[in-house]
Amino acid sequence: MAVQTFLKPALPLLTLLPGLCLIPVVAILVRDGHGGGLPLLIQFAQGALQPSFDPNLLKNLWQGLQITLVIAILSWGISSGLGVILGFLGSRTLWRTVLGSAWPALLFRRLLSPFRAIHELIWGLLLLQIYGLNGWVAIAAIVIPYSALMARVIADQIDCHESPALPVLQATGGPAIAVLMTAVIPAVSSAIKNHIGHRLDCALRSALILGVFGLGGLGTDLMLSLQSLQFHDMWSGLWLLAIAMVVLDQILGSLQRKQRIGVVISVVLMLALVGSATLNLDLSWPSGTLGSVLDVLGDDHNAAAALFELNWVAVIGSTLLITLMASCIATAVPPLLLLLWPSPGSLRLQSLIWGALRLLPTPLSALLLLVMAKPSLPLAALALGLHHSGVMGRVLIKDIRETGFGSAQTLERGGATVRMSWLYGPLAEVSRSYLAYASYRCDVILRDTVVVGIVGSAGLGWQLIDALSSFHWWLVAWLVVAFIGLTLLGETITERWQQRLNCKAVVL
Amino acid sequence: MLVRERRAVLVACLLTGITIAATVTSCGSGPTGTESPVLHIGAIPDQNPEKLNRLYSSLSDELSDQLTVPVQYVPVSNYPAAVSAFRTGSLDLVWFGGLTGVQARLQTPGAKVLAQRDIDAKFTSVFIANGASGLRPISNGDQLTNLKGRRLSFGSESSTSGRLMPQYFMSQNGVETADLAGGAPGFSGSHDATIAVVQSGAYEVGALNEQVWRSNVKDGRVDPNKVSVIWRTPTYVDYHWVARPDLDERFGNGFTKKVQSALLKISPTTPRGETILELFGAAQFIPAQNSDYDKIEAVGRQLGKIR
Structure with missing residues (x-):
């Protein structure tokens, strides 16, 4: 048993690993930052203190x-x-x-x-x-x-x-x-x-x-x-x-x-x-009839024309990139913050932060980020990732509260530093279910790329919104098919990943 | 167990309280489909809700008084949703933009353009640029080629003044969206947001409705040191009222005509008329017909926004 644990990467570290993605994202944002939207951010903050009555x-x-x-x-x-x-x-x-x-x-x-x-x-x-x-x-x-x-x-x-x-x-x-x-x-x-x-x-x-x-x-x-x-x-x-x-x-x-x-x-x-x-x-x-929509679909030859309208490789590639970056951010940020602030008392404050991130709709956080940096895929990913880290943070804190802090106290008494005892104590205990939940989140984030059109109109989601607004039903149909294909693929991968996770969890 | 039960009672009381409060405070008119038909009016989102609420409660009252039928305003925050709601009959009379109005009429055969504002017959968009971009005002459309390789933001994807016509004039002068930085424009979502993203420097250029630009300048919400107009487009027709084809059938013969004259009759001489026209940013409504929007339809087809 000890040998097996030694050979496999420790599960709690896996929750932090996606955090590596933050390095390039932050680097690009620093490069593209312009700070020109500061007055707008100040107005936004003032609005919080003085809502309209x-x-x-x-x-x-x-x-x-x-x-x-x-x-x-x-x-x-x-x-x-x-x-x-x-x-x-x-x-x-x-x-x-x-x-x-x-x-x-x-x-x-x-x-x-x-x-x-x-x-x-x-x-x-x-x-x-x-x-x-x-x-x-x-x-x-x-x-x-x-x-x-x-x-x-x-x-x-x-x-x-x-x-x-x-x-x-x-x-x-x-x-x-x-x-x-x-x-x-x-x-x-x-x-x-x-x-x-x-x-x-x-x-x-x-x-x-x-x-x-x-x-x-x-x-x-x-x-x-x-x-x-x-x-x-x-x-x-x-x-x-x-x-x-x-x-x-x-x-x-x-x-x-x-x-x-x-x-x-x-x-x-x-x-x-x-x-x-x-x-x-x-x-x-x-009450309604499908006929009215089917009428609009019209000729069959439009179907093929619509299929060749998009550069599918570029569109799907950027969608996957946003999804990957946003999933990494959403998964890694809550455990990182937990380890920055490892105490039962700070959990309340952390849940406030996650609540605030969930509260702000993604189009809003995208706009706020956009007025501070030039449009780029990492920016879109950050807007999505932060919103979903609010959801992941809620799950993490809830799990940790349920399992309790006993393991951290035991490890601390054994002489480990506070951070180490939280990493291998409570975080290790919840990381299996946390990572399993993160794999569902990837699906949700993939679908949520629909809402970040403001940032350089990238990805399948934006194309779908634009096709809907042109009532271009064939393109809508193809895009929906693409979404279904990607989701099926993603599910097959995450299912494998979850099966492996369960095996590891038994070892832990 | 006692504590548990007490808690259950508390929760039930709380929920009942919320529901009663909800029932008492909500003053919306009852569900649709009751005895007398209700005229459902709507508008594409173009202004802040506080303004829309004032605008549409005044307008509903005005129309209700003039037409002697109940009028209900249905808020919609999305252009294509307004078009679909009009087609399916959820909305009877809608304040559409140029493009959305044409889309709605094409999907709803027999729908009729009733009126537009005095300013809509000769509407314009402006291209604005961030000072740091180095873009200078241009006198002629052919200089739009300066925009190649720049970061440009439109407003909403279905907006006539914030996307369709600016893109059309760019294309007329040899600038396609693929020539822009990143190979595609951004879509800020609204005219006001376009000003914000250009003023901040996130985008170098933006295109928006000139009326919104002017009102932002007037209200001091634009920093003239950071953002300025570089080009005004030629004129085109924009916003208009469109009515569903079945109004006469549902409300009685000649009802569509009555709605049109009610809109045209709104005048700044009455306090309510003054409020409505001020909020619409118009001196009066003028008659308009379907054929006024043929050019918009042609442009919409050319740019693939009408199929």
Whole structure:
């Protein structure tokens, strides 16, 4: 065992390794920095201290927040339910127990990946074409990729928490379903509950981004303020959002300690529906025809013409580069900060930082970075990476709080320095699940390249936005296919990586 | 267990409280599809929300009074979303830009241009440059070749004055977007953001709506030492009101005509009219028709923004 640990790289160091990517990124930013946007940054900071209290604006922001919350909560609730069901269907353990073979699991996984390969924003804009401005469009836009993503996470959790009791129970000859219920569910229930809780925060941010791109709610107001650089107005919205995020987090925290979580969630859903009846949000059942969109597609020969319009190698290359850099930044920054500041007391401050990074929508952080440095791919990657490091930081701190600081104290008592004891104590304990989560984040970041068009219009995401705005459906179709292909490829790689990770974790 | 239950009650109370507060404070009109049809108006995003809210509550009231039907404003923050919402019937009457208006009409056969502002008949864009770029004002379009190899930012990808027409005039004078630094332009997202990225020096040149440029200069939001106009484009037609083809069917014969005359009737002599026109930055609305935008359609097709 000792020999094996010696031969393999230590897992906590793997969380820090991507940080090497920061060196070239920072070097390029220093080279391209111009500082000309300092007055704008100062205005932005002043806006934080002096948000606008115009009653008309506040009333509007409050309504916007309600719409965003209704969309977030409904889509979260529906996608959680669907995700759990689909997750079980995608688990190898389930099919192996029931059928004796795992191939249907693989089939389910592969069938679901196209659904999560498309960003909720693109789902939103595509569904909008068919159903118009309707509350369900925004909800479905989140539910489709979220259910597919949650299905993947849950299937992975079930497969990697395979209970030793399973073969024993099977040998007793009980029905497969009962065996699974007894052996699998208790083992994975806390992981699933945690993940479902985490998705609410994600759903809130997705609902916001959908608003940013025109589907209503607080995001719409924030985007309009951003477009006209009205930072005082924008901060009123951002503070409101911050309060909402904290309150939701608190409610969720107390819910997760409860047994009757399902009952409470359904109450929340019902309340959300009742509350939405008076909002400027149309939740009537949408109707529309696919025909109107298919008409636009027109001739077949346009399909080939559209395919040759883009320099695919350059576009895909820059997309992958942004994704890689942003993923490295998002993965490495939270553990780096943790080791810079290794104390239980500083965790609260760190979660504040991660909260702030999650709060700022990516188009905003891209603009703020852009006024300080010339446009470049690393700049786009930094804007994306910082936003997602907010998400990764939240996951890291939550994991560390759950595992506790006992190991760090033990190592410190043994004479190790504080930093070393945090590195090989708490960080080592959580790094397996942290790295596994980071591999899901890469997928999300790939899809999020959609939102950084401001920086030199690079990547597939920007091409997709431009094609949508020209209503160039064939190009949209090809770009969506490219996204699906990249996601499938990425998943195959991250699945391998996760399998290796699990082996290593056993050694640790 | 007691503590747990107490906490559950607390959470439930909190949620109920939030919901009741939400119900009481939200004053939006009820869901659509009730007895009397509602006229849904919208606009492409072009101004700050505080201004839009004031603008559209005044305008909804004005139209509602003149037309005697309920009018509801639906905010949309994205150009193509406004076009799609118009096509699917989520919006009945929309304030479009030149390009988005043509896109919307092509996708909604029978849709009709009703009116434009007095300034829209002869609209212009300006190219602005950062002082440090060394770019000097030019007197003629053919000198746009100076922009080759420079970092240039447009505004929104669907904007007529912030992208389409500037790109058209560049292309007329032999400058393609591939000739720019990095092989592609940036897209700041809005006219105001274009000023910010050029003033900061992130981009050397930017193109935007001249009306927005002037109002920024007037409000002292531009530093004349850092950024200045280098060229004004020839004139073209821009923003306009477009109505869906089925208004007469839904609201009664002649309704489209009534909407048009209601828009044209808005005058600075009434306080509400004055507010509306001031917020639109116009002296009055003037009649306009579909054919006024044929040139924009041709340019849109040439640059691939209309398929």
